[in-house]
Amino acid sequence: MPGLQIQRRVKYQEELDADFPRRVADMPGAADLNRCIQCGTCSATCPVSSFMDLTPRRVVAMTRAGFKEEVLRSNTIWLCASCYSCTVECPKGIKITDVMYALKRLAIQERAYPRHFPTPVLAREFFHKVRQTGRSNEGQIATVMILKTNPLKLLRQIPLGLKLLVKGRMSLWTEKMSGNKRQLQDLLDYMDTHKELR
Template identity: 30%
Template sequence: MADPKKKGKAEGPVSYDPSFSKEVFEKVDYGEKIKMCMQCGVCAASCPLSMVMDYSPRKIFALIRAGKRSEVLSSKAIMLCTSCYSCKVRCPRKVPVVDVMHGLANYALKQGYVPREETALFGREFWKQILRLGRIDEKDLPRRYFFSKGIIPGIKKSMELADMGIVLMLHKRMKLLPERSVKGIKELRKMLEKASAMGNGGA
């Protein structure tokens, strides 16, 4: 078994582990469902976070089949999945993509992989937006994430992805106007804050 990358950084030479797909099928929750994937790419096109993931769900499944253990278990993608279910409801082969992504994330954590700092940064921005709106604004979250690393990296990344943003808006996959908070946001905030306190060892 390959060494876990404790900081989630890429290894030197790309490792090929032919036993990895078997390991995933047997040990990862829902891992055997990957066998049904026909690599059509619908999940990749449906995923609102594909622009900040290093690999799309489709690519993750291809990497598993190719035995790329380190690339998969240290990927940002498996840690960033927000359970929006877009992939699962659209997959023509009924692959429970979201469940596999979470299964992989849990397995990676058990194997000693830890989320990269930038993944943790994204998680913090995600949490702040849920507390503010009760939902995710697909334009605002990546923007906040990019600019949390500084103004210059934020402008650079925004310019790199501007074309993709325009295409998503033209195809109505992203709204032009800001998202409004959900109904009952105050009650939701109280629940989330209580859950957070319990997660930190509170009552």
């Protein structure tokens, strides 16, 4: 029998980030976090909470209490599929899906997400593609994502890719938006140069 697993679990107040809940609450839709009464409806209605290391309810509790590390490193925020069930069911009107978005953004800013975890990579690829062409290309983005996170998996995906190609449901080139592409880029650049807007 292996040795008894002993882990110390106590939280000193100084280990918490008092500023964290404020940063989250500053994001649109996340301001109502404090209203939470910890009823757990969000976790119960969430289609994927059974896979989460922290249920949505605990994410809210811990965010509010300043458990920044634990929250940003949890798989919960990346498993959120944006189905908005929690937002619709929350008895206190908390936009939990928006809270998850806010946490995703903070996790990316803080580079706190697990390496090779596909969701943030997918998000980044998507982001770049749209900036370049004004449109996304699911096939290409997915391919790059798989390459960056788990190249072996690409082999497994070849049959699906071929099938989609044959059915005309995937193209190797990106359809670009027509007309004023410059305008879109200017718009995005403007957001970059006007950080005060963010």
